[in-house]
Amino acid sequence: MSEVTGMQEQNSMVRRIGVLTSGGDAPGMNAAVRAVVRKGLYHDLEVVGIKHGYLGLIRGELETLDLGSVADIIQRGGTKLYTARCEEFKTPEGQASGAQVLRDNGIDALVVIGGDGSFRGARALSHLGVKTIGIPGTIDNDIPCTDYTIGFDTAVNTVIDAIDKIRDTATSHERTYVIEVMGRNAGDIAMIAGLAGGAESILIPEAPFDLDSVLEKLQHGVSRGKRHSIILVAEGVGHGMKIGEVIAERTGWEVRVTVLGHLQRGGSPTAFDRALASRMGAWAVDLLMQGQTSKMIGIKGNQLIATDIDEALATPRTVDLSIYDLAGILSI
């Protein structure tokens, strides 16, 4: 099915769509919500926003969204619908309550914007008769069956901005800097930001490393005249603070550690994330109108694709280690 679908091509039983954001927020979630609302209204559907993810669903925190309600949010980070983590929704009772709220409010279909945990919730609802489509929204880029998740590009740009700034002071003081970045168990943020930011070394959970070899390489850089080093550490590898201490002990270098933390989750989404979110949000509406359910939207080779959530959750996530190797080569 084409990405842009006109009204004449649709034959829908769906009349009222819900949309929620769940799990960690990510820049671009608002753009996705806006797209769901505007594309739904374009097709004369009603769109209901559910606040605070599955928690708000169970509590019945619903609000009908009109065209104006999503004005002025495409450029904003965070999520207008708020987000939450909800343990109760992992239970059959919680899921049944959520499905009942949707039924009581005449909502036949739901767009869930979040990560793999949120998709598990969407799958559970689909088993209870609610049509669901998942949109990958997380800075971690840790979802299989898509090249990119919404928010990843913005987070990478935030990290690059930090690397550039830290490099100024690192050069001035001729110091070694360890920068810890987010990503949960995935090294994508560290790998891509490290490549684009010219980090001297990148440590990610997907690529086993030996600290002695890392230090040897840095030492080699020093001997050929490098005045500073930046080591980017994905949080999935361990605490940057600890790694910094070990490096200082072993080398005697002056080491400083920066943990970038939650600032990586905020900020205005990049053009890439806004466009990706807009495309995915709009297509989610089309898929629901076709009667599809329990699918996640992804992007591969700039084409949107829909994958069964079951299949997506069973697919191991991989990282392209050739990019990691390239970063190593370019930072010799």
Ligand code: ADP
């Ligand atoms: P993310 O969606 O970013 O992976 P979480 O793993 O925290 O974030 O999941 C977000 C929410 O999705 C959880 O708080 C919970 O409400 C719901 N969820 C997670 N796992 C499941 C599950 N196995 N079954 C049903 N709902 C789940």
Ligand code: F6P
């Ligand atoms: O999944 C997004 C993420 O920011 C991860 O990178 C990080 O490990 C985690 O969420 C932090 O979660 P919290 O916001 O609960 O501290």
